[in-house]
Amino acid sequence: MALLLLLFLLSGCYSTRAGDPFAYFDWEVSYLTARPLGVAQKIIAINGQFPGPPLNVTTNWNVVVNVRNALDEPLLLTFHGLQQRRTPWQDGVLGTNCPIPPGWNWTYTFQAKDQVGSFFYSPSASPLHRAAGGYGGIVVNNRAVIPIPFPFPDGGDLTLFIGDWYARSHRDLRRSLDAGAPLGAPDGVLINGLGPYRHNDSVVPPGIVYERINVDPGRTYRLRVHNVGASASLNFRIQGHSLLLVETEGSYTSQQNYTNMDIHVGQSYSFLVTMDQNASIDYYVVASARFVDASTVDKLTGVAILHYSNSQGPASGPLPDAPDDQYDTAFSINQARSIRWNVTASGARPNPQGSFHYGDITVTDVYLLQSRPPELIDGQLRSTINGISYIAPSTPLVLAQLFNVPGVYKMDFPNHPMNRLPKVDTSIINGTYKGFMEIIFQNNATTVQSYHLDGYAFFVVGMDYGLWTENSRGTYNKWDGVARSTIQVFPGAWTAVLVFLDNAGIWNLRVENLDNWYLGQELYISVVNPEEDHSANTGLPLPDNTIFCGALSSLQREQSHRFQYSGASRAREMASAAAVLTVWLAVIWLQW
Numbered sequence: 001m002a003l004l005l006l007l008f009l010l011s012g013c014y015s016t017r018a019g020d021p022f023a024y025f026d027w028e029v030s031y032l033t034a035r036p037l038g039v040a041q042k043i044i045a046i047n048g049q050f051p052g053p054p055l056n057v058t059t060n061w062n063v064v065v066n067v068r069n070a071l072d073e074p075l076l077l078t079f080h081g082l083q084q085r086r087t088p089w090q091d092g093v094l095g096t097n098c099p100i101p102p103g104w105n106w107t108y109t110f111q112a113k114d115q116v117g118s119f120f121y122s123p124s125a126s127p128l129h130r131a132a133g134g135y136g137g138i139v140v141n142n143r144a145v146i147p148i149p150f151p152f153p154d155g156g157d158l159t160l161f162i163g164d165w166y167a168r169s170h171r172d173l174r175r176s177l178d179a180g181a182p183l184g185a186p187d188g189v190l191i192n193g194l195g196p197y198r199h200n201d202s203v204v205p206p207g208i209v210y211e212r213i214n215v216d217p218g219r220t221y222r223l224r225v226h227n228v229g230a231s232a233s234l235n236f237r238i239q240g241h242s243l244l245l246v247e248t249e250g251s252y253t254s255q256q257n258y259t260n261m262d263i264h265v266g267q268s269y270s271f272l273v274t275m276d277q278n279a280s281i282d283y284y285v286v287a288s289a290r291f292v293d294a295s296t297v298d299k300l301t302g303v304a305i306l307h308y309s310n311s312q313g314p315a316s317g318p319l320p321d322a323p324d325d326q327y328d329t330a331f332s333i334n335q336a337r338s339i340r341w342n343v344t345a346s347g348a349r350p351n352p353q354g355s356f357h358y359g360d361i362t363v364t365d366v367y368l369l370q371s372r373p374p375e376l377i378d379g380q381l382r383s384t385i386n387g388i389s390y391i392a393p394s395t396p397l398v399l400a401q402l403f404n405v406p407g408v409y410k411m412d413f414p415n416h417p418m419n420r421l422p423k424v425d426t427s428i429i430n431g432t433y434k435g436f437m438e439i440i441f442q443n444n445a446t447t448v449q450s451y452h453l454d455g456y457a458f459f460v461v462g463m464d465y466g467l468w469t470e471n472s473r474g475t476y477n478k479w480d481g482v483a484r485s486t487i488q489v490f491p492g493a494w495t496a497v498l499v500f501l502d503n504a505g506i507w508n509l510r511v512e513n514l515d516n517w518y519l520g521q522e523l524y525i526s527v528v529n530p531e532e533d534h535s536a537n538t539g540l541p542l543p544d545n546t547i548f549c550g551a552l553s554s555l556q557r558e559q560s561h562r563f564q565y566s567g568a569s570r571a572r573e574m575a576s577a578a579a580v581l582t583v584w585l586a587v588i589w590l591q592w
Contacts, residue, residue: 020111022062025055029077029123029134030070037188037195038208039167044071044123044134050193051161051228052136055079055121057112059143059348065108067100074099074125077108079138080266081119081249081485083455084110086540088505089399091454092124094392095508095524098399098549099125107545112140114348117250118224118268120161127517128177132170133193135161135228140250142348149252149345150244153272155219162236162263162287162302163229165190174518180381182374183515186230189287189302196303199284199319203298211304217279222246223271227263231513233290233332233448233488236261238306239283239320243271245339249484250457252345252353260323262290262332264488266450266512279308282315288322291329291448329448329490333463336488341459341480358459358498359478364435368468370417370442371449371489371511374519377422382520383511386414387422389520395550397428397506397524402542405551413523417442428524429509431501439509440468440496443489449516450488451495455507455527457483458497468494486512504529 032045046052057063069075076099078092088096090110100106119138123129137159142148164186166173173183188195195208215221223243227234237243237260244257247270263269277283282305289300305315323331343354374383382389393400393408400408411430431437439458443449460483461476476496489495510522548556 020060020062021058022064023057025053025063025065027053027065028068028070029075034193035209036165036190036193037167038205041167042132042169044129044132046134046136050133052121052134054136054159055138056141057139058141059112059114059116062109062111066105067108068105069100069102072102074101075123075129076100076125077121077134078124078454079110079119079121080452081117081268081457082110082112082138082140083115083457083503084505085113085503086505087111088455088507089542089546091505091508093454093508094125095397095506097396098547100547104547106547109543115250116140116142116348117247118226118270119249120226120228120268122228126170126174127514128170128173130228131166131173131230131514135226137161137224137226139224146346146348146350149342150246150255150272151220153220153222155215155221155275157222157224158213159224159226160213160285160304161190161192161226161228162234163190163227163265164188164232164234164289164300166230177381177515177518180376183230185292185296186232186289186300189229189232189234189289189300191285191287191302191304194304196301197284197305197315199303199315200298203301204303211285212307213285213304214307214309215275216309217275220272220274223273224268225263225271226268227265229265231265231447231515232292232300233262233264234287234302235290235322236263236287237320237322238273238285239315239317240277241273241275241283241306243273246270246272248339248482249486250347251483252342252347253482254340254342254480256338258335260320262323262335264448264450264486266452266486267488268486275308279310281313282307282311284315284319286319286322290322290332291327294326297326329493333465333490333493336463339482341482343480353483354480358481358500361436361498361500363438363498364432365437366415366440367429367437368416368440368442371445371516371521373445374516375422377424382422382424383516384422385521385523386417387420388413388427388523389422389424390522391424391426391520393426393550395552397526399546399548399550399552401506401526403552408551409524411526424520428506428526431525431527433501433504433527433529435501437499437501438496439499440494441487441489442468442494443491446491447513448488448490450486450512451509452486452512453499453507453509454485455503455505456499456501457485458487458499459483460487461496461498463490463493463495465490465493468496472496501525501527503527
C-alpha cells in the first residue's frame with residue numbers, strides 16, 4: 001500500500017512540477033530612512049533592502065511572489081521584460097491590476113515562459129514610486145540543456161543598478177508635476193542605491209557611503225546593468241576595462257567590445273568584464289548623465305569602486321572619459337545601431353534566435369506614435385501620444401473587458417498624429433491577434449525618451465534623425481535587429497520597431513521617463529484571440545485572489561489579504577507537506 005501511495009504522489013501534479021519547478025519569494029514593501037546623497041529621506045525598500053532582493057529563476061519556472069504592502073499608499077510591482085504569457089493580470093500596472101491597498105498583500109503567480117536574460121522589477125501603481133526605490137534585479141537563467149553562447153564567467157554574476165536620483169520625496173515630485181512645474185535637474189546618480197565615491201573633494205561632500213564591487217584578479221564576471229532612474233540617459237564605463245556586450249533584455253547580442261555604453265532609462269544590458277588590469281590598485285566605475293547642461297554634469301556622475309581582492313591602493317587619476325559629444329547625440333545613435341542580434345545563438349529554446357525571420361513577415365498594422373513636449377490640457381500639464389494623454393480608469397482595462405463593463409475605455413486610438421487639440425482620454429489600440437505591427441516612435445520633444453512594451457519583445461529595425469516617412473523603410477535592418485522591450489528615441493528623431501502580437505491580453509506601452517509617464521504618456525494595446533470564447537480571450541483564467549476595484553468593487557470578497565498568503569502561497573505549504581510525506585513514505589518503503 002505504501003508503494004502504491006508513493007507511486008501516486010510521484011505522478012500527476014508532481015510530474016508537471018518536475019518539469020516546471022516553483023520558486024517562492026516573500027516580500028514586504030515598506031519605507032526606510034536612508035541617506036544616499038547625504039540627506040535623510042524616505043525610500044521604498046523590500047524586506048528592508050534597497051535595492052530589493054534578487055529574483056533568480058530559470059526558464060519556464062513558475063514564480064510565486066507574495067507582496068505585503070506596508071506603505072501608506074496603494075502599491076503594484078511590475079516585472080520589466082517578463083512577458084507574462086497569457087497572464088496579463090500578473091503584469092502589475094493600472095490597466096491590468098487593482099492596486100494592493102495599504103496593509104494588504106497580494107501574490108503574483110506567473111511563469112518565466114521561454115525567456116532568458118537580465119530584467120528588473122519596480123513599483124508601478126504610481127510612476128514616481130520608482131523615484132523612491134523599490135526596484136530589484138531579475139535573472140532568468142538558461143536551462144542546462146541549452147548552452148549560453150559564451151564561456152561561463154568564472155567570477156559569477158554581478159548586478160548594478162544605476163539611475164539619476166532626487167533628494168526630494170516622491171510625494172514632493174508628484175506635487176511639483178501636479179502644480180504644472182517641471183521636476184528640474186536630479187540631485188545625483190546612484191549606483192546600487194549608494195552615492196558617489198569622493199573622487200573630487202569639491203564635488204562630493206564627505207560622509208557619502210559608496211558601492212565597492214569586490215572581484216578577484218584574472219576572473220571574468222557577468223555584469224548585469226540596469227538604468228532604473230527617473231529620466232536621465234547614463235553613460236556606463238569602468239576605468240581601464242573593456243565591456244564585452246553579450247545580452248540585452250532577454251536577447252543574446254553579437255559580441256562586441258565597448259569602452260563605454262549609453263544606457264537609457266529603463267534599459268538593461270549584460271557585459272562580460274575580465275579583471276585583467278594591475279591588481280594592486282582599485283578602479284573607478286562610473287555612470288554619468290548624458291545630454292544635460294555642462295553645469296550639472298559633475299553633480300550627475302555616480303562613482304563606485306572596483307576593488308581587486310589583493311589591491312593595495314585606492315583608485316587614482318581622472319575619471320575615465322565620457323563620450324565627447326555631451327550635447328550631440330550622433331555618438332549615441334551610432335552606438336545604438338551597432339547593437340545586433342546574435343542570430344546563431346540559442347535563447348530559451350534550442351533553435352537559433354535568428355530562425356524567426358522577422359524581416360520576411362508581412363506587416364498588418366502600422367502605428368506612427370508622436371510625442372511632443374508637455375502641454376496644458378484643460379489647465380493641467382499633460383504629456384501625450386498622438387495628442388492623447390492617457391488617464392487610468394478606476395476599473396482596470398483587463399477586468400472591464402472580462403466582465404463587459406461599459407464605458408471604461410474606447411478602442412479608437414489613432415494610428416497617426418491627428419490635426420486636432422490634445423485631449424485626456426482612455427483610448428487604446430485594437431491589435432490583431434498574431435498580426436505583425438510596425439510601430440514608429442517620433443520624438444518631437446526636446447529630450448531622449450525611452451519606450452517600454454509589456455507582454456512582448458520587439459525588433460528594433462531602424463532609427464534616424466528627422467521625420468519618419470514611408471521611404472524610411474528602405475533603411476530598416478530586416479535581418480539582425482535586436483529583440484528587446486525598451487528602446488530609446490532621440491529628440492528630433494524616430495525609432496521603428498516590429499512586434500508579433502501572439503500574446504493575448506491588454507498590454508501597456510509607456511514612456512519610461514517618470515515625469516512624462518506620470519503626465520499621461522502611455523497607452524494600451526488590446527490583443528484578443530478570436531478562437532477563444534470571450535471568458536478566456538485574454539489568456540488563462542482569472543486568478544482566485546484577484547483584487548476588485550472601481551465598477552467591480554462589489555465583487556471583492558471580505559478582506560482576506562491582510563498580511564496573509566493568498567491562494568498561490570498556500571499551494572506552497574501543501575506542496576511542502578506533500579514533499580515531506582513523499583520522503584517519509586519512501587523511507588518506510590525502503591525499510592519494508
